[in-house]
Amino acid sequence: MHTLSEENYLKCIYRLWQDRGQKITPTAIAEWLGNNPASVVDMIRKLTDKQLIIYDKKKGVELTPQGQKDATLIVRRHRLWEVFLLEKLGYDWDEIHDIAEDLEHIKDGTLADRLDKFLGFPEYDPHGDPIPRANGKMAKRHSTTLADVKHGTLCRVAAVKDTTSAFLQYLQKLDINIGTKIQLIEKIQFDGSLVISIAGGERTTVSQKFGENILIDM
Amino acid sequence: MHTLSEENYLKCIYRLWQDRGQKITPTAIAEWLGNNPASVVDMIRKLTDKQLIIYDKKKGVELTPQGQKDATLIVRRHRLWEVFLLEKLGYDWDEIHDIAEDLEHIKDGTLADRLDKFLGFPEYDPHGDPIPRANGKMAKRHSTTLADVKHGTLCRVAAVKDTTSAFLQYLQKLDINIGTKIQLIEKIQFDGSLVISIAGGERTTVSQKFGENILIDM
C-alpha cells in the first residue's frame, strides 16, 4: 500500500496527465504540490521503484497501468467523499475539497464501494468532475470552456476547473452553479473579457481567466 | 493541532485513565499501543511540552484539562464514525473499529458536529460506549460485567469491553448483540466459567474472561 505522500504525488501526476497532453516535468509537479523540485526528484525515484510511474527525461513522467489504476481509485474516493460532504453533511461547495483531500487516503477494501452505493452511484462530483466507477471507467470529462465558445452561444455550466474557495465563492456570489445556463453575449477583443448573461439575467462582465475555468455543455 | 501519532497516544492515555483508576506508566502505554517503551518516553516528553499531560514518576501520566478535552474530541469522532460505518454503510460490528481508527484523525472544525446531526445525535456507539457530546459531556459508562452479577440475574447486554474482531465474531456466533437479554444460570467455582441462557434460549457455557468483557444493565 502507498503512503499518504505517495498517494498525493500519484494523484497530482494523474491530474497533470489528463489535464493537458503536456509533458509532466519535476518542476510542474513541484509547482502543483507547492513542493521543492528536489523533493519531487526523490519521490519520482520512489514511485519508479514501485513501478507506478516511468520517468524519461524526454517524455517526462508517465503513469504505468498500475499507477493509473491506483491514481484512479484515489480520485474516486476523493470525489465520492465530496458528494457525501455536500449532500449528506450540508457543507458548502467551497469547503469540501480540503476535507476530501484527507478522506481520500482512508484505505479499506470496500469503503469506496459502500459509500458509492450509499450515495446512489453518483456520476459527477459537486464540481462537475466525473467519478471513476468501481471498474475504473468513468464518464467523459467536459473540455469546452466558456472562453472557447462563439458569442451568442447559450451554454450550461457542466463543471469548474479551478476548485479553490476564492473561485467557488465568486461563483456563489454570481449565483452560478453546476447546471446554470449562461449565454455568452460578447467577447472583448482587448483582454478577452466576457460579457455574459447568467440564467437569463442582466449582463455581467467576467475575465478571460474566469471563462477558462468554467467547463460547459450545450 | 496534533499529529496523528500524538492523537493516538492521547486517546490511549484517555482510555487507560478511565478504564481503571490505575497508574498510567510508560510500559502500560507501550503495551496498549504495541510500541517500544523508549518511544513512549519520547512521546511523553512531547505531550508534556504541549501541556497535554503531566508526568510524575510517582503518579504516572495524567491528562491536563486541555489533554482531556482534546482526547475526548478524538473519542467523539471515533465513535461517531463507527455509528456511520455500521448504520449507513452497512459494515459489520467487527469491521468498524479499524476504519474509525483512521477516520478519527480527520480534522475539520464542524465535521464531528455535522456527522453527529446527520446520525441523529446517537448516545452510544455500536459497541455500547457513550459518545461524548459536542460540549464534552457524555452519558455514564456501564461498569458492571456479566462476571460480576449473582447467579439467577437477568441482565441486558449494554456494551462490550473488548472490541477485537475475535471477540465480536464470537458474539455474533452466539447471537449476542447490544440489547440482548442474558440470564446468568450458574457460576462454576473451579474456573469462573459462566452458564448462561441467551435470549431465553438453551444453556451455554462461556469463560470468565468472556463474562468480564460484557458490560450489562439490569
Next chain:
DNA sequence: ATATAAAATTAGTCAAGGCTAATTTTATAT
C-alpha cells in the same frame, strides 16, 4: 557556436516517530 537562463539533479541537513542496546532507577524477594 556560445553565453545565459532554466531545469534537473546531487549532497547534505532536519524533524517526526519509530527501533535496539546499554544503562540507570525502582521494586521485590530472600
Next chain:
DNA sequence: ATATAAAATTAGCCTTGACTAATTTTATAT
C-alpha cells in the same frame, strides 16, 4: 540489607519526506 528482576531512561540509529545550497544538464537567444 542485599541480590535480582522489572521498569524507565538514555544514546544512537533508521526511514520518510521535506528543505537549502551547490552542481550539472538542457534549452534558448544572440
